[in-house]
Amino acid sequence: MNIRRLIPVAAVTGAVLLGLTACSSPDGSDHKDDGRLDVVASFYPMQFLAERIGGEHVEVTSLTKPGVEPHDLELTYRQTGRLGDADLILYLKGIQPAVDEAVKLSEAPNTLDAATLTTLEDHGTEVGGHDHGEDEHGHDEHAHEHEGDGAGADPHIWLDPVRYAEVAKGVGKNLEKTDPAHAADYRENTDALVGELGALDTAYRTGLKNTETRTFITTHSAFGYLAERYGLTQEGIAGIDPEAEPSPARISDLHSIAEKEKVTTVFFETLASDKTAKTVARDTGLRTDVLDPLEGITDASKGDDYIEVMKSNLAALRTALGAK
Template identity: 85%
Template sequence: MNIRRLIPAAAVTGAVALGLTAVTACSSSDTSDRKSAGRLDVVASFYPMQFLAERIGGDHVSVTSLTKPGVEPHDLELSPRQTGRLSDADFILYLKGLQPAVDEAIKQSGASHTLDAATLTTLEDHGTETGGDEHGHEHEGDEAGADPHIWLDPVKYTEVAKGVGKSLEKTDPDHAADYRKNTDALVKELGALDTAYRTGLKNTATKTFITTHSAFGYLAERYGLTQEGIAGIDPEAEPSPARISALHSIAEKKKVTTVFFETLASDKTAKTVARDTGLKTDVLDPLEGITDSSKGDDYIEVMKSNLAALRTALGAK
Protein backbone atom coordinates (compact mmCIF):
# COMPACT_ATOMS: atom_id res chain seq x y z
CA MET A 1 0.00 0.00 0.00
CA ASN A 2 1.27 3.44 -0.83
CA ILE A 3 1.44 5.89 2.02
CA ARG A 4 -1.58 8.16 1.83
CA ARG A 5 -0.99 11.68 0.54
CA LEU A 6 -3.38 13.92 2.42
CA ILE A 7 -4.77 16.66 0.17
CA PRO A 8 -5.41 20.05 1.81
CA ALA A 9 -9.07 20.37 2.73
CA ALA A 10 -9.52 23.56 0.71
CA ALA A 11 -8.19 21.89 -2.42
CA VAL A 12 -10.42 18.86 -1.99
CA THR A 13 -13.44 21.04 -1.22
CA GLY A 14 -12.87 23.10 -4.37
CA ALA A 15 -12.49 20.03 -6.54
CA VAL A 16 -15.58 18.44 -5.04
CA ALA A 17 -17.67 21.57 -5.60
CA LEU A 18 -16.53 21.75 -9.21
CA GLY A 19 -17.32 18.07 -9.73
CA LEU A 20 -20.79 18.42 -8.28
CA THR A 21 -21.57 21.31 -10.62
CA ALA A 22 -19.98 19.84 -13.73
CA VAL A 23 -21.73 16.50 -13.88
CA THR A 24 -25.14 16.97 -12.32
CA ALA A 25 -26.93 16.37 -15.62
CA CYS A 26 -25.17 13.14 -16.59
CA SER A 27 -25.22 11.71 -13.07
CA SER A 28 -28.95 12.42 -12.80
CA SER A 29 -29.47 10.56 -16.05
CA ASP A 30 -27.50 7.55 -14.80
CA THR A 31 -29.47 7.52 -11.57
CA SER A 32 -32.80 7.80 -13.37
CA ASP A 33 -31.95 4.70 -15.40
CA ARG A 34 -31.34 2.71 -12.24
CA LYS A 35 -34.44 4.00 -10.49
CA SER A 36 -36.60 3.27 -13.51
CA ALA A 37 -35.50 -0.34 -13.17
CA GLY A 38 -36.99 -0.31 -9.68
CA ARG A 39 -33.70 -0.80 -7.88
CA LEU A 40 -32.09 1.21 -5.11
CA ASP A 41 -29.12 3.20 -6.42
CA VAL A 42 -26.27 2.36 -4.02
CA VAL A 43 -22.77 3.83 -4.06
CA ALA A 44 -20.06 1.95 -2.12
CA SER A 45 -16.69 3.52 -1.34
CA PHE A 46 -14.55 0.42 -1.96
CA TYR A 47 -14.74 -3.37 -2.26
CA PRO A 48 -15.56 -4.48 1.33
CA MET A 49 -18.50 -2.06 1.32
CA GLN A 50 -19.51 -3.10 -2.19
CA PHE A 51 -19.56 -6.76 -1.16
CA LEU A 52 -21.93 -6.07 1.72
CA ALA A 53 -24.23 -3.91 -0.37
CA GLU A 54 -24.44 -6.52 -3.14
CA ARG A 55 -24.92 -9.52 -0.88
CA ILE A 56 -27.49 -7.88 1.39
CA GLY A 57 -29.23 -5.80 -1.29
CA GLY A 58 -29.52 -8.63 -3.79
CA ASP A 59 -31.79 -7.94 -6.75
CA HIS A 60 -33.21 -4.81 -5.16
CA VAL A 61 -30.04 -2.73 -5.51
CA SER A 62 -27.73 -1.48 -8.22
CA VAL A 63 -24.28 -1.05 -6.66
CA THR A 64 -21.47 1.12 -7.96
CA SER A 65 -18.05 1.23 -6.29
CA LEU A 66 -16.06 4.46 -6.25
CA THR A 67 -12.84 2.42 -6.20
CA LYS A 68 -12.26 0.46 -9.38
CA PRO A 69 -10.61 -3.00 -9.31
CA GLY A 70 -6.84 -2.73 -9.02
CA VAL A 71 -6.88 0.81 -7.59
CA GLU A 72 -5.29 1.27 -4.17
CA PRO A 73 -8.21 2.71 -2.14
CA HIS A 74 -6.30 4.89 0.34
CA ASP A 75 -4.96 7.12 -2.43
CA LEU A 76 -8.19 7.28 -4.42
CA GLU A 77 -8.90 10.50 -6.29
CA LEU A 78 -12.50 10.87 -7.44
CA SER A 79 -13.43 11.91 -10.95
CA PRO A 80 -15.98 14.73 -11.37
CA ARG A 81 -18.47 12.14 -12.63
CA GLN A 82 -18.07 10.01 -9.50
CA THR A 83 -18.36 13.04 -7.25
CA GLY A 84 -21.49 14.25 -9.00
CA ARG A 85 -23.25 10.91 -8.59
CA LEU A 86 -23.12 11.07 -4.81
CA SER A 87 -25.82 13.73 -4.48
CA ASP A 88 -28.26 11.59 -6.49
CA ALA A 89 -27.55 8.22 -4.87
CA ASP A 90 -30.30 6.56 -2.83
CA PHE A 91 -27.81 5.08 -0.39
CA ILE A 92 -24.07 5.60 0.21
CA LEU A 93 -22.02 3.08 2.15
CA TYR A 94 -18.48 4.07 3.14
CA LEU A 95 -15.85 3.75 5.86
CA LYS A 96 -14.86 7.10 7.30
CA GLY A 97 -11.15 7.62 7.91
CA LEU A 98 -9.95 5.28 5.16
CA GLN A 99 -10.34 7.51 2.09
CA PRO A 100 -10.08 11.27 2.78
CA ALA A 101 -11.27 12.22 -0.72
CA VAL A 102 -14.41 10.13 -0.31
CA ASP A 103 -15.14 11.53 3.16
CA GLU A 104 -14.90 15.08 1.85
CA ALA A 105 -16.96 14.37 -1.27
CA ILE A 106 -19.78 12.83 0.76
CA LYS A 107 -19.74 15.76 3.15
CA GLN A 108 -20.00 18.24 0.28
CA SER A 109 -22.65 16.27 -1.60
CA GLY A 110 -25.34 16.83 0.99
CA ALA A 111 -26.57 13.25 0.48
CA SER A 112 -29.11 12.26 3.12
CA HIS A 113 -28.93 8.46 3.08
CA THR A 114 -25.33 7.73 4.04
CA LEU A 115 -23.94 5.06 6.32
CA ASP A 116 -20.47 5.13 7.85
CA ALA A 117 -19.47 1.53 8.56
CA ALA A 118 -17.11 2.73 11.28
CA THR A 119 -20.14 3.61 13.40
CA LEU A 120 -21.38 0.00 13.35
CA THR A 121 -18.52 -1.49 15.37
CA THR A 122 -15.75 -0.39 17.70
CA LEU A 123 -12.52 0.86 16.15
CA GLU A 124 -9.22 0.38 17.96
CA ASP A 125 -5.75 1.87 17.73
CA HIS A 126 -3.23 -0.58 16.30
CA GLY A 127 -0.68 2.18 15.76
CA THR A 128 3.06 2.12 16.20
CA GLU A 129 5.73 4.25 17.75
CA THR A 130 6.20 6.01 14.41
CA GLY A 131 3.00 8.00 14.96
CA GLY A 132 -0.28 7.82 13.11
CA ASP A 133 -1.60 4.38 12.30
CA GLU A 134 0.31 1.25 11.41
CA HIS A 135 1.01 2.61 7.91
CA GLY A 136 2.57 5.79 9.25
CA HIS A 137 -0.52 7.67 8.09
CA GLU A 138 -1.70 10.64 10.08
CA HIS A 139 -5.44 10.88 10.56
CA GLU A 140 -7.41 14.02 11.20
CA GLY A 141 -10.38 14.52 13.52
CA ASP A 142 -11.75 12.46 16.36
CA GLU A 143 -10.80 9.14 14.78
CA ALA A 144 -7.06 9.89 14.86
CA GLY A 145 -5.08 6.70 15.38
CA ALA A 146 -8.04 4.39 14.75
CA ASP A 147 -7.35 1.36 12.56
CA PRO A 148 -10.03 1.22 9.82
CA HIS A 149 -9.36 -2.38 8.65
CA ILE A 150 -12.39 -3.83 10.42
CA TRP A 151 -13.44 -6.04 7.49
CA LEU A 152 -10.46 -8.36 8.02
CA ASP A 153 -11.99 -9.52 11.30
CA PRO A 154 -15.03 -11.68 10.44
CA VAL A 155 -16.65 -10.86 13.77
CA LYS A 156 -16.42 -7.09 13.31
CA TYR A 157 -17.45 -7.46 9.68
CA THR A 158 -20.52 -9.33 10.89
CA GLU A 159 -21.42 -6.40 13.12
CA VAL A 160 -21.12 -4.09 10.13
CA ALA A 161 -23.20 -6.42 7.95
CA LYS A 162 -26.04 -6.41 10.49
CA GLY A 163 -25.97 -2.62 10.61
CA VAL A 164 -26.01 -2.34 6.82
CA GLY A 165 -28.98 -4.69 6.66
CA LYS A 166 -31.00 -2.65 9.17
CA SER A 167 -30.16 0.58 7.36
CA LEU A 168 -31.28 -0.81 4.00
CA GLU A 169 -34.52 -1.97 5.62
CA LYS A 170 -35.23 1.58 6.76
CA THR A 171 -34.21 3.11 3.45
CA ASP A 172 -36.30 0.70 1.36
CA PRO A 173 -39.00 -0.74 3.68
CA ASP A 174 -40.89 -2.36 0.79
CA HIS A 175 -38.11 -4.95 0.54
CA ALA A 176 -37.20 -5.14 4.23
CA ALA A 177 -37.97 -8.86 4.48
CA ASP A 178 -35.54 -9.69 1.68
CA TYR A 179 -32.80 -7.53 3.16
CA ARG A 180 -33.29 -9.28 6.49
CA LYS A 181 -33.15 -12.71 4.86
CA ASN A 182 -29.98 -11.83 2.92
CA THR A 183 -28.34 -10.39 6.01
CA ASP A 184 -29.08 -13.55 8.00
CA ALA A 185 -27.57 -15.70 5.25
CA LEU A 186 -24.40 -13.59 5.11
CA VAL A 187 -24.07 -13.55 8.89
CA LYS A 188 -24.22 -17.35 8.83
CA GLU A 189 -21.40 -17.47 6.26
CA LEU A 190 -19.28 -15.06 8.26
CA GLY A 191 -19.89 -17.12 11.39
CA ALA A 192 -18.61 -20.21 9.60
CA LEU A 193 -15.57 -18.23 8.45
CA ASP A 194 -14.86 -17.14 12.02
CA THR A 195 -15.11 -20.76 13.18
CA ALA A 196 -12.70 -21.86 10.44
CA TYR A 197 -10.16 -19.25 11.57
CA ARG A 198 -10.53 -20.14 15.25
CA THR A 199 -10.09 -23.83 14.55
CA GLY A 200 -7.43 -23.46 11.88
CA LEU A 201 -5.17 -21.15 13.89
CA LYS A 202 -5.62 -22.72 17.31
CA ASN A 203 -2.53 -24.92 17.25
CA THR A 204 0.45 -23.44 15.40
CA ALA A 205 4.23 -23.59 15.75
CA THR A 206 4.38 -19.80 15.97
CA LYS A 207 1.87 -17.00 16.49
CA THR A 208 3.88 -14.27 14.77
CA PHE A 209 3.78 -13.19 11.14
CA ILE A 210 5.50 -10.37 9.25
CA THR A 211 3.67 -8.27 6.68
CA THR A 212 4.56 -5.26 4.56
CA HIS A 213 0.99 -4.02 4.93
CA SER A 214 0.02 -3.82 8.58
CA ALA A 215 -3.69 -4.19 7.93
CA PHE A 216 -4.22 -7.30 10.01
CA GLY A 217 -4.30 -5.90 13.54
CA TYR A 218 -7.93 -6.85 14.17
CA LEU A 219 -7.47 -10.31 12.68
CA ALA A 220 -4.33 -10.93 14.74
CA GLU A 221 -6.03 -9.79 17.93
CA ARG A 222 -9.13 -11.89 17.26
CA TYR A 223 -7.20 -15.13 16.77
CA GLY A 224 -4.33 -14.73 19.21
CA LEU A 225 -1.66 -13.83 16.67
CA THR A 226 1.02 -11.14 16.56
CA GLN A 227 1.41 -8.97 13.50
CA GLU A 228 4.87 -7.52 12.84
CA GLY A 229 4.46 -4.87 10.19
CA ILE A 230 7.14 -2.95 8.39
CA ALA A 231 5.41 0.09 9.82
CA GLY A 232 5.54 3.63 8.52
CA ILE A 233 7.15 2.51 5.24
CA ASP A 234 5.73 2.43 1.74
CA PRO A 235 5.53 -1.26 0.72
CA GLU A 236 7.52 -0.44 -2.41
CA ALA A 237 10.32 1.32 -0.49
CA GLU A 238 13.42 -0.26 0.98
CA PRO A 239 13.07 -0.87 4.74
CA SER A 240 15.67 0.69 7.01
CA PRO A 241 18.65 -1.42 8.14
CA ALA A 242 17.47 -1.01 11.73
CA ARG A 243 14.05 -2.43 10.95
CA ILE A 244 15.51 -5.34 9.00
CA SER A 245 17.76 -6.10 11.96
CA ALA A 246 14.79 -5.99 14.31
CA LEU A 247 12.73 -8.25 12.03
CA HIS A 248 15.64 -10.68 11.80
CA SER A 249 15.71 -10.95 15.59
CA ILE A 250 11.94 -11.34 15.77
CA ALA A 251 11.93 -13.99 13.05
CA GLU A 252 14.63 -15.98 14.81
CA LYS A 253 13.09 -15.70 18.26
CA LYS A 254 9.48 -16.33 17.21
CA LYS A 255 10.23 -18.95 14.53
CA VAL A 256 8.75 -16.81 11.76
CA THR A 257 8.95 -18.40 8.32
CA THR A 258 7.27 -15.95 5.96
CA VAL A 259 7.08 -12.29 4.99
CA PHE A 260 3.67 -11.46 3.53
CA PHE A 261 2.97 -8.89 0.83
CA GLU A 262 -0.29 -7.81 -0.82
CA THR A 263 -1.89 -7.95 -4.25
CA LEU A 264 -2.25 -4.20 -4.93
CA ALA A 265 1.38 -3.28 -4.26
CA SER A 266 4.83 -4.42 -5.31
CA ASP A 267 6.49 -7.33 -3.52
CA LYS A 268 9.81 -5.45 -3.52
CA THR A 269 9.83 -4.73 0.22
CA ALA A 270 8.81 -8.27 1.14
CA LYS A 271 11.55 -9.74 -1.02
CA THR A 272 14.12 -7.36 0.48
CA VAL A 273 13.22 -8.38 4.03
CA ALA A 274 12.98 -12.05 3.08
CA ARG A 275 16.39 -11.96 1.42
CA ASP A 276 18.02 -10.28 4.39
CA THR A 277 16.36 -12.52 6.97
CA GLY A 278 16.33 -15.82 5.10
CA LEU A 279 12.53 -16.06 5.04
CA LYS A 280 10.00 -17.01 2.36
CA THR A 281 7.39 -14.70 0.82
CA ASP A 282 3.69 -15.20 0.25
CA VAL A 283 0.50 -13.19 -0.26
CA LEU A 284 -1.80 -12.11 2.55
CA ASP A 285 -4.54 -10.15 0.85
CA PRO A 286 -5.93 -7.09 2.70
CA LEU A 287 -9.03 -7.43 0.50
CA GLU A 288 -9.22 -3.82 -0.52
CA GLY A 289 -10.14 -4.89 -4.04
CA ILE A 290 -10.68 -7.98 -6.16
CA THR A 291 -8.52 -8.37 -9.29
CA ASP A 292 -7.47 -11.17 -11.62
CA SER A 293 -4.54 -11.86 -9.29
CA SER A 294 -6.77 -12.31 -6.23
CA LYS A 295 -6.90 -15.82 -4.82
CA GLY A 296 -10.67 -15.99 -4.96
CA ASP A 297 -13.63 -14.30 -6.60
CA ASP A 298 -15.10 -12.62 -3.53
CA TYR A 299 -14.54 -11.73 0.11
CA ILE A 300 -15.32 -15.19 1.49
CA GLU A 301 -13.05 -17.03 -0.95
CA VAL A 302 -10.10 -14.67 -0.46
CA MET A 303 -10.44 -14.84 3.32
CA LYS A 304 -10.27 -18.63 3.07
CA SER A 305 -7.12 -18.30 0.95
CA ASN A 306 -5.66 -15.98 3.59
CA LEU A 307 -6.39 -18.60 6.24
CA ALA A 308 -4.62 -21.27 4.21
CA ALA A 309 -1.58 -18.98 3.79
CA LEU A 310 -1.48 -18.21 7.51
CA ARG A 311 -1.77 -21.88 8.46
CA THR A 312 1.20 -22.73 6.22
CA ALA A 313 3.31 -19.82 7.44
CA LEU A 314 2.54 -20.40 11.11
CA GLY A 315 3.00 -24.16 10.98
CA ALA A 316 -0.56 -25.13 11.86
CA LYS A 317 -1.07 -28.63 13.17
Protein backbone atom coordinates in the same frame (compact mmCIF):
# COMPACT_ATOMS: atom_id res chain seq x y z
CA MET B 1 1.36 7.07 3.33
CA ASN B 2 1.14 8.80 -0.04
CA ILE B 3 -2.40 10.18 -0.17
CA ARG B 4 -2.93 12.37 -3.20
CA ARG B 5 -5.64 15.04 -3.32
CA LEU B 6 -5.83 16.21 -6.91
CA ILE B 7 -9.33 17.72 -6.61
CA PRO B 8 -9.40 20.92 -4.53
CA VAL B 9 -12.23 21.55 -2.10
CA ALA B 10 -13.69 24.30 -4.29
CA ALA B 11 -13.80 21.99 -7.28
CA VAL B 12 -15.48 19.24 -5.31
CA THR B 13 -18.02 21.69 -3.93
CA GLY B 14 -18.72 23.04 -7.38
CA ALA B 15 -19.24 19.59 -8.81
CA VAL B 16 -21.69 18.72 -6.07
CA LEU B 17 -23.67 21.97 -6.17
CA LEU B 18 -23.96 22.09 -9.93
CA GLY B 19 -24.89 18.40 -10.19
CA LEU B 20 -22.62 17.96 -13.18
CA THR B 21 -23.70 14.41 -13.80
CA ALA B 22 -27.23 14.05 -12.57
CA CYS B 23 -27.82 11.29 -15.09
CA SER B 24 -24.59 9.37 -14.59
CA SER B 25 -23.60 6.74 -12.08
CA PRO B 26 -20.46 7.18 -9.91
CA ASP B 27 -18.37 5.21 -12.38
CA GLY B 28 -19.36 7.60 -15.19
CA SER B 29 -21.91 5.32 -16.89
CA ASP B 30 -25.50 6.32 -17.59
CA HIS B 31 -27.90 5.44 -14.80
CA LYS B 32 -31.44 4.35 -15.61
CA ASP B 33 -34.19 4.31 -13.04
CA ASP B 34 -35.33 0.68 -12.96
CA GLY B 35 -36.77 0.74 -9.45
CA ARG B 36 -33.64 -0.49 -7.72
CA LEU B 37 -31.89 1.50 -5.02
CA ASP B 38 -28.85 3.41 -6.25
CA VAL B 39 -26.09 2.48 -3.79
CA VAL B 40 -22.61 3.99 -3.96
CA ALA B 41 -19.87 2.02 -2.20
CA SER B 42 -16.51 3.58 -1.47
CA PHE B 43 -14.39 0.45 -2.07
CA TYR B 44 -14.63 -3.32 -2.28
CA PRO B 45 -15.43 -4.33 1.33
CA MET B 46 -18.39 -1.93 1.28
CA GLN B 47 -19.40 -3.02 -2.23
CA PHE B 48 -19.46 -6.68 -1.18
CA LEU B 49 -21.82 -5.95 1.72
CA ALA B 50 -24.16 -3.84 -0.41
CA GLU B 51 -24.35 -6.45 -3.16
CA ARG B 52 -24.83 -9.44 -0.90
CA ILE B 53 -27.42 -7.79 1.35
CA GLY B 54 -29.18 -5.69 -1.29
CA GLY B 55 -29.38 -8.50 -3.83
CA GLU B 56 -31.68 -7.82 -6.78
CA HIS B 57 -33.13 -4.71 -5.19
CA VAL B 58 -29.99 -2.57 -5.47
CA GLU B 59 -27.66 -1.28 -8.14
CA VAL B 60 -24.22 -0.94 -6.59
CA THR B 61 -21.38 1.11 -8.03
CA SER B 62 -17.97 1.41 -6.44
CA LEU B 63 -15.93 4.61 -6.36
CA THR B 64 -12.76 2.49 -6.45
CA LYS B 65 -12.10 0.53 -9.61
CA PRO B 66 -10.53 -2.96 -9.39
CA GLY B 67 -6.76 -2.76 -9.12
CA VAL B 68 -6.70 0.78 -7.68
CA GLU B 69 -5.08 1.17 -4.27
CA PRO B 70 -7.98 2.59 -2.20
CA HIS B 71 -5.85 4.89 -0.03
CA ASP B 72 -4.72 6.83 -3.10
CA LEU B 73 -8.11 7.13 -4.79
CA GLU B 74 -8.65 10.24 -6.93
CA LEU B 75 -12.29 11.22 -7.43
CA THR B 76 -13.49 12.68 -10.73
CA TYR B 77 -16.02 15.48 -11.16
CA ARG B 78 -18.53 12.90 -12.36
CA GLN B 79 -18.15 10.81 -9.22
CA THR B 80 -18.41 13.70 -6.80
CA GLY B 81 -21.31 15.25 -8.70
CA ARG B 82 -23.40 12.08 -8.50
CA LEU B 83 -23.05 11.44 -4.78
CA GLY B 84 -25.94 13.71 -3.84
CA ASP B 85 -28.34 11.66 -5.99
CA ALA B 86 -27.53 8.25 -4.47
CA ASP B 87 -30.14 6.46 -2.36
CA LEU B 88 -27.33 5.30 -0.07
CA ILE B 89 -23.63 6.06 0.19
CA LEU B 90 -21.80 3.31 2.06
CA TYR B 91 -18.23 4.18 3.05
CA LEU B 92 -15.64 3.66 5.77
CA LYS B 93 -14.28 6.86 7.25
CA GLY B 94 -10.52 6.95 7.69
CA ILE B 95 -9.52 4.82 4.71
CA GLN B 96 -10.03 7.28 1.84
CA PRO B 97 -9.78 10.97 2.79
CA ALA B 98 -10.94 12.04 -0.68
CA VAL B 99 -14.15 10.08 -0.19
CA ASP B 100 -14.67 11.39 3.34
CA GLU B 101 -14.40 14.95 2.06
CA ALA B 102 -16.67 14.39 -0.93
CA VAL B 103 -19.37 12.70 1.17
CA LYS B 104 -19.35 15.57 3.63
CA LEU B 105 -19.68 18.17 0.89
CA SER B 106 -22.36 16.26 -0.99
CA GLU B 107 -24.94 16.68 1.77
CA ALA B 108 -26.43 13.38 0.60
CA PRO B 109 -29.53 12.47 2.66
CA ASN B 110 -28.55 8.86 3.35
CA THR B 111 -24.91 8.12 4.15
CA LEU B 112 -23.63 5.27 6.27
CA ASP B 113 -20.15 5.21 7.78
CA ALA B 114 -19.29 1.58 8.49
CA ALA B 115 -16.95 2.69 11.26
CA THR B 116 -20.01 3.69 13.31
CA LEU B 117 -21.44 0.17 13.18
CA THR B 118 -18.73 -1.53 15.23
CA THR B 119 -15.93 -0.68 17.66
CA LEU B 120 -12.67 0.69 16.30
CA GLU B 121 -9.41 0.39 18.19
CA ASP B 122 -6.18 2.32 18.05
CA HIS B 123 -3.53 -0.26 17.29
CA GLY B 124 -1.12 2.62 17.63
CA THR B 125 2.36 3.09 16.31
CA GLU B 126 3.44 -0.21 17.74
CA VAL B 127 2.63 -3.18 15.53
CA GLY B 128 2.68 -6.54 17.16
CA GLY B 129 3.86 -4.96 20.39
CA HIS B 130 7.18 -3.77 18.95
CA ASP B 131 7.85 -0.07 18.38
CA HIS B 132 8.94 0.64 14.81
CA GLY B 133 11.31 3.40 15.85
CA GLU B 134 11.91 6.90 14.50
CA ASP B 135 13.59 8.48 11.52
CA GLU B 136 16.52 10.85 11.69
CA HIS B 137 14.19 13.74 12.52
CA GLY B 138 12.70 11.99 15.51
CA HIS B 139 9.35 11.26 13.85
CA ASP B 140 7.59 7.92 13.97
CA GLU B 141 8.15 6.36 10.56
CA HIS B 142 5.19 4.03 10.66
CA ALA B 143 2.36 5.79 12.42
CA HIS B 144 -1.05 5.36 10.81
CA GLU B 145 -2.16 8.50 9.02
CA HIS B 146 -5.92 8.70 9.47
CA GLU B 147 -7.93 11.88 9.57
CA GLY B 148 -11.07 13.08 11.26
CA ASP B 149 -12.64 11.81 14.44
CA GLY B 150 -10.70 9.09 16.19
CA ALA B 151 -7.47 9.85 14.40
CA GLY B 152 -5.14 6.91 14.77
CA ALA B 153 -7.95 4.34 14.98
CA ASP B 154 -7.32 1.34 12.75
CA PRO B 155 -10.03 1.24 10.02
CA HIS B 156 -9.32 -2.30 8.74
CA ILE B 157 -12.39 -3.75 10.47
CA TRP B 158 -13.45 -5.96 7.56
CA LEU B 159 -10.50 -8.31 8.13
CA ASP B 160 -12.13 -9.42 11.38
CA PRO B 161 -15.19 -11.55 10.42
CA VAL B 162 -16.88 -10.76 13.72
CA ARG B 163 -16.65 -6.99 13.31
CA TYR B 164 -17.54 -7.31 9.65
CA ALA B 165 -20.71 -9.18 10.63
CA GLU B 166 -21.62 -6.29 12.93
CA VAL B 167 -21.24 -3.91 10.01
CA ALA B 168 -23.33 -6.21 7.81
CA LYS B 169 -26.19 -6.05 10.32
CA GLY B 170 -26.06 -2.26 10.30
CA VAL B 171 -26.11 -2.15 6.51
CA GLY B 172 -29.10 -4.48 6.46
CA LYS B 173 -31.04 -2.30 8.88
CA ASN B 174 -30.30 0.81 6.80
CA LEU B 175 -31.57 -0.87 3.63
CA GLU B 176 -34.71 -2.03 5.43
CA LYS B 177 -35.43 1.54 6.50
CA THR B 178 -34.61 2.99 3.09
CA ASP B 179 -36.70 0.45 1.17
CA PRO B 180 -39.38 -0.97 3.52
CA ALA B 181 -41.15 -2.78 0.67
CA HIS B 182 -38.26 -5.26 0.46
CA ALA B 183 -37.32 -5.34 4.15
CA ALA B 184 -37.95 -9.07 4.45
CA ASP B 185 -35.48 -9.81 1.65
CA TYR B 186 -32.82 -7.59 3.20
CA ARG B 187 -33.24 -9.36 6.56
CA GLU B 188 -32.96 -12.76 4.90
CA ASN B 189 -29.85 -11.76 2.96
CA THR B 190 -28.28 -10.23 6.06
CA ASP B 191 -28.91 -13.35 8.11
CA ALA B 192 -27.39 -15.53 5.39
CA LEU B 193 -24.26 -13.40 5.15
CA VAL B 194 -23.85 -13.17 8.93
CA GLY B 195 -24.09 -16.96 9.01
CA GLU B 196 -21.28 -17.26 6.45
CA LEU B 197 -19.13 -14.84 8.41
CA GLY B 198 -19.80 -16.84 11.57
CA ALA B 199 -18.63 -20.01 9.81
CA LEU B 200 -15.54 -18.14 8.61
CA ASP B 201 -14.79 -17.05 12.18
CA THR B 202 -15.11 -20.66 13.34
CA ALA B 203 -12.76 -21.82 10.59
CA TYR B 204 -10.13 -19.27 11.68
CA ARG B 205 -10.48 -20.14 15.35
CA THR B 206 -10.15 -23.84 14.66
CA GLY B 207 -7.49 -23.55 11.97
CA LEU B 208 -5.20 -21.27 14.00
CA LYS B 209 -5.71 -22.83 17.42
CA ASN B 210 -2.49 -24.87 17.46
CA THR B 211 0.51 -23.45 15.60
CA GLU B 212 4.28 -23.57 15.96
CA THR B 213 4.48 -19.77 16.02
CA ARG B 214 1.92 -17.01 16.59
CA THR B 215 3.89 -14.28 14.76
CA PHE B 216 3.73 -13.22 11.12
CA ILE B 217 5.45 -10.44 9.18
CA THR B 218 3.56 -8.36 6.62
CA THR B 219 4.37 -5.37 4.43
CA HIS B 220 0.95 -3.84 5.10
CA SER B 221 -0.08 -3.45 8.73
CA ALA B 222 -3.73 -4.12 7.95
CA PHE B 223 -4.23 -7.24 10.04
CA GLY B 224 -4.33 -5.84 13.56
CA TYR B 225 -7.95 -6.82 14.17
CA LEU B 226 -7.46 -10.27 12.68
CA ALA B 227 -4.35 -10.85 14.78
CA GLU B 228 -6.12 -9.68 17.91
CA ARG B 229 -9.17 -11.85 17.25
CA TYR B 230 -7.18 -15.07 16.83
CA GLY B 231 -4.33 -14.52 19.28
CA LEU B 232 -1.64 -13.74 16.72
CA THR B 233 1.09 -11.10 16.57
CA GLN B 234 1.39 -8.94 13.47
CA GLU B 235 4.80 -7.49 12.68
CA GLY B 236 4.47 -4.77 10.08
CA ILE B 237 7.44 -3.82 7.97
CA ALA B 238 6.40 -0.26 7.27
CA GLY B 239 3.06 0.48 8.84
CA ILE B 240 0.00 1.23 6.74
CA ASP B 241 1.86 1.99 3.50
CA PRO B 242 2.49 -1.35 1.75
CA GLU B 243 5.21 0.08 -0.49
CA ALA B 244 7.21 2.08 2.04
CA GLU B 245 10.88 1.18 2.32
CA PRO B 246 11.89 -0.21 5.74
CA SER B 247 14.87 1.28 7.51
CA PRO B 248 18.01 -0.82 8.11
CA ALA B 249 17.17 -0.72 11.81
CA ARG B 250 13.72 -2.16 11.17
CA ILE B 251 15.11 -4.95 8.99
CA SER B 252 17.58 -5.80 11.75
CA ASP B 253 14.72 -5.80 14.25
CA LEU B 254 12.66 -8.10 12.04
CA HIS B 255 15.60 -10.45 11.67
CA SER B 256 15.80 -10.79 15.46
CA ILE B 257 12.05 -11.22 15.78
CA ALA B 258 11.96 -13.85 13.04
CA GLU B 259 14.72 -15.84 14.71
CA LYS B 260 13.22 -15.58 18.18
CA GLU B 261 9.61 -16.28 17.19
CA LYS B 262 10.41 -18.89 14.49
CA VAL B 263 8.82 -16.81 11.75
CA THR B 264 8.94 -18.43 8.31
CA THR B 265 7.22 -16.02 5.94
CA VAL B 266 7.06 -12.39 4.88
CA PHE B 267 3.63 -11.58 3.47
CA PHE B 268 2.89 -9.08 0.71
CA GLU B 269 -0.38 -8.14 -1.02
CA THR B 270 -1.91 -8.18 -4.48
CA LEU B 271 -2.44 -4.43 -5.01
CA ALA B 272 1.14 -3.40 -4.21
CA SER B 273 4.64 -4.32 -5.31
CA ASP B 274 6.31 -7.30 -3.66
CA LYS B 275 9.69 -5.52 -3.76
CA THR B 276 9.78 -4.67 -0.06
CA ALA B 277 8.71 -8.16 1.00
CA LYS B 278 11.38 -9.76 -1.18
CA THR B 279 14.02 -7.41 0.19
CA VAL B 280 13.17 -8.27 3.79
CA ALA B 281 12.85 -11.97 2.97
CA ARG B 282 16.27 -11.96 1.32
CA ASP B 283 17.86 -10.16 4.25
CA THR B 284 16.23 -12.40 6.85
CA GLY B 285 16.34 -15.72 5.01
CA LEU B 286 12.55 -16.10 4.93
CA ARG B 287 10.12 -17.02 2.15
CA THR B 288 7.33 -14.83 0.76
CA ASP B 289 3.62 -15.38 0.24
CA VAL B 290 0.41 -13.38 -0.26
CA LEU B 291 -1.81 -12.22 2.60
CA ASP B 292 -4.55 -10.19 0.95
CA PRO B 293 -5.96 -7.16 2.83
CA LEU B 294 -9.00 -7.42 0.57
CA GLU B 295 -9.10 -3.78 -0.44
CA GLY B 296 -10.01 -4.87 -3.96
CA ILE B 297 -10.57 -7.96 -6.11
CA THR B 298 -8.52 -8.45 -9.27
CA ASP B 299 -7.52 -11.34 -11.52
CA ALA B 300 -4.53 -11.83 -9.20
CA SER B 301 -6.74 -12.35 -6.15
CA LYS B 302 -6.87 -15.86 -4.74
CA GLY B 303 -10.65 -16.02 -4.88
CA ASP B 304 -13.60 -14.31 -6.53
CA ASP B 305 -15.05 -12.61 -3.47
CA TYR B 306 -14.47 -11.74 0.19
CA ILE B 307 -15.29 -15.18 1.57
CA GLU B 308 -13.04 -17.05 -0.88
CA VAL B 309 -10.07 -14.71 -0.38
CA MET B 310 -10.41 -14.88 3.40
CA LYS B 311 -10.28 -18.67 3.16
CA SER B 312 -7.13 -18.36 1.04
CA ASN B 313 -5.66 -16.05 3.69
CA LEU B 314 -6.41 -18.66 6.33
CA ALA B 315 -4.63 -21.34 4.33
CA ALA B 316 -1.59 -19.07 3.89
CA LEU B 317 -1.49 -18.29 7.61
CA ARG B 318 -1.79 -21.95 8.55
CA THR B 319 1.20 -22.78 6.35
CA ALA B 320 3.30 -19.85 7.56
CA LEU B 321 2.52 -20.40 11.23
CA GLY B 322 2.98 -24.18 11.12
CA ALA B 323 -0.59 -25.10 12.04
CA LYS B 324 -1.06 -28.61 13.38
